[in-house]
Amino acid sequence: xxxxxxxxxxxxxxxxxxxxxxxxxxxxxxxxxxxxxxxxxxxxxxxxxxxxxxxxxxxxxxxxxxxxxxxxxxxxxxxxxxxxxxxxxxxxxxxxxxxxxxxxxxxxxxxxxx
Amino acid sequence: xxxxxxxxxxxxxxxxxxxxxxxxxxxxxxxxxxxxxxxxxxxxxxxxxxxxxxxxxxxxxxxxxxxxxxxxxxxxxxxxxxxxxxxxxxxxxxxxxxxxxxxxxxxxxxxxxx
Numbered sequence: 001x002x003x004x005x006x007x008x009x010x011x012x013x014x015x016x017x018x019x020x021x022x023x024x025x026x027x028x029x030x031x032x033x034x035x036x037x038x039x040x041x042x043x044x045x046x047x048x049x050x051x052x053x054x055x056x057x058x059x060x061x062x063x064x065x066x067x068x069x070x071x072x073x074x075x076x077x078x079x080x081x082x083x084x085x086x087x088x089x090x091x092x093x094x095x096x097x098x099x100x101x102x103x104x105x106x107x108x109x110x111x112x113x114x
Numbered sequence: 115x116x117x118x119x120x121x122x123x124x125x126x127x128x129x130x131x132x133x134x135x136x137x138x139x140x141x142x143x144x145x146x147x148x149x150x151x152x153x154x155x156x157x158x159x160x161x162x163x164x165x166x167x168x169x170x171x172x173x174x175x176x177x178x179x180x181x182x183x184x185x186x187x188x189x190x191x192x193x194x195x196x197x198x199x200x201x202x203x204x205x206x207x208x209x210x211x212x213x214x215x216x217x218x219x220x221x222x223x224x225x226x227x228x
Contacts, residue, residue, distance in 0.1 A: 031214045043218045105158045
Protein backbone atom coordinates (compact mmCIF):
# COMPACT_ATOMS: atom_id res chain seq x y z
CA UNK A 1 0.00 0.00 0.00
CA UNK A 2 1.01 3.63 -0.44
CA UNK A 3 2.81 5.61 2.25
CA UNK A 4 1.61 9.16 2.82
CA UNK A 5 3.62 11.94 4.37
CA UNK A 6 1.49 14.82 5.57
CA UNK A 7 2.90 18.10 6.84
CA UNK A 8 2.63 19.82 9.21
CA UNK A 9 1.42 17.33 11.78
CA UNK A 10 -0.06 20.11 13.88
CA UNK A 11 -0.20 23.89 14.00
CA UNK A 12 -1.70 26.70 16.00
CA UNK A 13 -2.73 29.65 13.84
CA UNK A 14 -4.16 33.08 14.34
CA UNK A 15 -7.62 33.80 13.02
CA UNK A 16 -7.66 35.49 9.66
CA UNK A 17 -4.50 33.77 8.46
CA UNK A 18 -4.09 30.82 6.08
CA UNK A 19 -2.37 27.46 6.42
CA UNK A 20 -1.22 25.19 3.62
CA UNK A 21 -1.07 21.45 4.30
CA UNK A 22 1.07 19.21 2.14
CA UNK A 23 0.43 15.59 1.18
CA UNK A 24 3.21 13.57 -0.42
CA UNK A 25 2.68 9.98 -1.60
CA UNK A 26 5.48 7.52 -2.28
CA UNK A 27 3.87 6.26 -5.49
CA UNK A 28 1.77 7.63 -8.29
CA UNK A 29 -1.91 7.56 -7.47
CA UNK A 30 -4.94 8.52 -9.47
CA UNK A 31 -7.40 9.32 -6.71
CA UNK A 32 -6.49 11.70 -3.91
CA UNK A 33 -8.90 13.16 -1.39
CA UNK A 34 -8.98 15.66 1.45
CA UNK A 35 -11.07 15.15 4.59
CA UNK A 36 -11.90 17.17 7.67
CA UNK A 37 -12.55 15.69 11.09
CA UNK A 38 -13.99 18.18 13.50
CA UNK A 39 -13.58 17.49 17.24
CA UNK A 40 -15.58 14.46 18.26
CA UNK A 41 -16.97 14.01 14.76
CA UNK A 42 -16.57 11.69 11.83
CA UNK A 43 -14.61 12.34 8.68
CA UNK A 44 -16.21 14.62 6.11
CA UNK A 45 -14.99 14.65 2.55
CA UNK A 46 -13.90 18.14 1.47
CA UNK A 47 -12.89 17.48 -2.11
CA UNK A 48 -11.28 15.22 -4.65
CA UNK A 49 -7.92 16.57 -5.77
CA UNK A 50 -7.66 16.22 -9.54
CA UNK A 51 -4.28 16.17 -11.19
CA UNK A 52 -3.84 19.11 -13.52
CA UNK A 53 -7.34 20.49 -13.08
CA UNK A 54 -9.59 22.09 -10.49
CA UNK A 55 -10.58 20.02 -7.49
CA UNK A 56 -14.10 18.64 -7.17
CA UNK A 57 -15.68 20.02 -4.00
CA UNK A 58 -18.39 18.44 -1.89
CA UNK A 59 -21.48 20.32 -0.87
CA UNK A 60 -20.67 22.90 1.78
CA UNK A 61 -17.05 23.37 0.74
CA UNK A 62 -15.85 26.04 -1.66
CA UNK A 63 -12.63 26.73 -3.49
CA UNK A 64 -12.17 30.21 -2.00
CA UNK A 65 -12.05 28.74 1.50
CA UNK A 66 -10.22 25.50 0.73
CA UNK A 67 -8.08 25.92 -2.39
CA UNK A 68 -6.44 22.69 -3.48
CA UNK A 69 -3.56 22.09 -5.81
CA UNK A 70 -2.42 18.85 -7.37
CA UNK A 71 0.45 19.45 -9.75
CA UNK A 72 1.33 15.76 -10.24
CA UNK A 73 0.29 12.23 -9.28
CA UNK A 74 2.23 12.14 -6.00
CA UNK A 75 1.61 15.53 -4.37
CA UNK A 76 -1.25 17.77 -3.29
CA UNK A 77 -1.82 20.74 -1.02
CA UNK A 78 -4.87 21.95 0.85
CA UNK A 79 -5.03 25.55 2.04
CA UNK A 80 -7.37 26.60 4.80
CA UNK A 81 -7.97 30.29 4.12
CA UNK A 82 -9.02 33.17 6.33
CA UNK A 83 -9.23 30.85 9.31
CA UNK A 84 -11.65 31.12 12.19
CA UNK A 85 -11.86 29.02 15.36
CA UNK A 86 -14.54 26.91 13.64
CA UNK A 87 -11.82 25.64 11.29
CA UNK A 88 -10.07 23.91 14.18
CA UNK A 89 -10.06 20.29 13.04
CA UNK A 90 -7.90 17.46 11.89
CA UNK A 91 -7.34 17.54 8.14
CA UNK A 92 -6.45 14.28 6.42
CA UNK A 93 -5.19 13.35 3.00
CA UNK A 94 -6.25 10.01 1.52
CA UNK A 95 -5.41 8.08 -1.62
CA UNK A 96 -7.06 5.17 -3.37
CA UNK A 97 -5.13 2.66 -5.40
CA UNK A 98 -7.17 0.33 -7.54
CA UNK A 99 -6.54 -3.31 -6.85
CA UNK A 100 -4.80 -2.57 -3.58
CA UNK A 101 -6.17 -2.53 -0.07
CA UNK A 102 -8.52 0.33 -0.72
CA UNK A 103 -7.85 3.68 0.86
CA UNK A 104 -4.76 4.86 2.69
CA UNK A 105 -4.84 7.85 5.02
CA UNK A 106 -2.18 10.25 6.12
CA UNK A 107 -1.60 10.77 9.81
CA UNK A 108 -3.44 14.08 9.64
CA UNK A 109 -2.81 17.73 10.45
CA UNK A 110 -4.24 18.90 13.75
CA UNK A 111 -5.14 22.56 13.30
CA UNK A 112 -6.05 24.89 16.16
CA UNK A 113 -7.19 28.41 15.32
CA UNK A 114 -7.00 30.97 18.10
CA UNK B 115 -24.69 9.46 -4.13
CA UNK B 116 -23.80 7.03 -1.40
CA UNK B 117 -24.46 7.46 2.32
CA UNK B 118 -23.84 5.54 5.53
CA UNK B 119 -25.85 5.34 8.74
CA UNK B 120 -24.48 4.15 12.04
CA UNK B 121 -27.50 4.28 14.31
CA UNK B 122 -25.67 3.77 17.60
CA UNK B 123 -23.68 6.76 18.86
CA UNK B 124 -22.37 4.90 21.92
CA UNK B 125 -22.27 1.24 22.87
CA UNK B 126 -21.06 -0.13 26.17
CA UNK B 127 -20.18 -3.79 26.60
CA UNK B 128 -18.47 -5.78 29.30
CA UNK B 129 -15.06 -7.21 28.64
CA UNK B 130 -15.44 -10.72 27.24
CA UNK B 131 -18.92 -10.08 25.92
CA UNK B 132 -19.82 -10.19 22.26
CA UNK B 133 -20.16 -7.08 20.16
CA UNK B 134 -22.16 -6.03 17.12
CA UNK B 135 -21.93 -2.56 15.61
CA UNK B 136 -24.56 -1.68 13.06
CA UNK B 137 -24.01 -0.08 9.69
CA UNK B 138 -26.53 0.60 6.92
CA UNK B 139 -25.58 2.03 3.58
CA UNK B 140 -27.31 3.58 0.64
CA UNK B 141 -25.88 3.15 -2.84
CA UNK B 142 -27.39 2.30 -6.18
CA UNK B 143 -24.98 -0.45 -7.12
CA UNK B 144 -22.82 -2.91 -5.25
CA UNK B 145 -20.76 -0.85 -2.85
CA UNK B 146 -17.29 -1.28 -1.51
CA UNK B 147 -17.62 -1.36 2.29
CA UNK B 148 -15.09 -0.71 5.01
CA UNK B 149 -14.77 -0.62 8.76
CA UNK B 150 -12.13 1.59 10.37
CA UNK B 151 -11.14 2.04 13.99
CA UNK B 152 -9.74 5.18 15.56
CA UNK B 153 -8.31 5.15 19.06
CA UNK B 154 -8.13 8.44 20.99
CA UNK B 155 -5.52 10.72 19.44
CA UNK B 156 -4.63 8.10 16.85
CA UNK B 157 -5.04 7.75 13.13
CA UNK B 158 -7.45 5.54 11.24
CA UNK B 159 -6.80 1.83 11.04
CA UNK B 160 -8.54 -0.41 8.53
CA UNK B 161 -10.23 -3.37 10.23
CA UNK B 162 -11.70 -5.05 7.17
CA UNK B 163 -13.23 -4.45 3.79
CA UNK B 164 -15.73 -6.00 1.41
CA UNK B 165 -15.35 -5.75 -2.32
CA UNK B 166 -17.06 -8.88 -3.63
CA UNK B 167 -17.32 -12.62 -3.10
CA UNK B 168 -17.90 -14.19 0.30
CA UNK B 169 -20.26 -11.95 2.22
CA UNK B 170 -18.65 -12.79 5.56
CA UNK B 171 -15.29 -11.07 5.77
CA UNK B 172 -12.62 -11.52 8.38
CA UNK B 173 -10.49 -8.67 9.57
CA UNK B 174 -7.76 -7.90 12.01
CA UNK B 175 -8.01 -8.09 15.81
CA UNK B 176 -10.65 -10.84 15.63
CA UNK B 177 -13.31 -8.69 13.94
CA UNK B 178 -15.63 -9.88 11.20
CA UNK B 179 -18.43 -8.28 9.21
CA UNK B 180 -21.26 -9.61 7.10
CA UNK B 181 -22.56 -7.95 3.97
CA UNK B 182 -26.31 -8.37 3.60
CA UNK B 183 -27.50 -6.90 0.35
CA UNK B 184 -31.20 -7.40 1.16
CA UNK B 185 -30.83 -5.30 4.30
CA UNK B 186 -28.22 -2.86 2.93
CA UNK B 187 -26.18 -3.65 6.00
CA UNK B 188 -22.58 -4.36 6.87
CA UNK B 189 -22.52 -5.02 10.61
CA UNK B 190 -19.28 -5.48 12.49
CA UNK B 191 -18.97 -8.27 15.05
CA UNK B 192 -16.52 -9.62 17.56
CA UNK B 193 -17.22 -12.67 19.74
CA UNK B 194 -15.26 -11.48 22.79
CA UNK B 195 -14.35 -7.86 23.41
CA UNK B 196 -11.07 -6.84 25.02
CA UNK B 197 -10.54 -3.63 26.97
CA UNK B 198 -8.17 -2.45 24.24
CA UNK B 199 -11.05 -2.47 21.76
CA UNK B 200 -12.44 0.72 23.29
CA UNK B 201 -12.32 3.23 20.45
CA UNK B 202 -14.38 4.95 17.77
CA UNK B 203 -15.54 2.75 14.91
CA UNK B 204 -16.41 4.09 11.49
CA UNK B 205 -18.23 2.35 8.70
CA UNK B 206 -17.56 3.70 5.23
CA UNK B 207 -18.82 3.10 1.72
CA UNK B 208 -17.19 3.78 -1.62
CA UNK B 209 -18.99 3.96 -4.88
CA UNK B 210 -16.69 2.47 -7.47
CA UNK B 211 -18.13 4.55 -10.21
CA UNK B 212 -16.02 7.32 -11.64
CA UNK B 213 -15.77 9.23 -8.37
CA UNK B 214 -14.33 6.58 -6.01
CA UNK B 215 -15.35 8.78 -3.10
CA UNK B 216 -15.20 7.17 0.35
CA UNK B 217 -18.02 8.37 2.58
CA UNK B 218 -18.01 7.77 6.32
CA UNK B 219 -20.78 7.13 8.79
CA UNK B 220 -21.04 9.22 11.93
CA UNK B 221 -19.21 6.65 14.01
CA UNK B 222 -19.95 4.52 17.07
CA UNK B 223 -17.98 4.96 20.26
CA UNK B 224 -17.33 1.67 22.02
CA UNK B 225 -16.86 1.67 25.76
CA UNK B 226 -15.68 -1.50 27.50
CA UNK B 227 -16.57 -2.22 31.12
CA UNK B 228 -13.96 -4.12 33.12
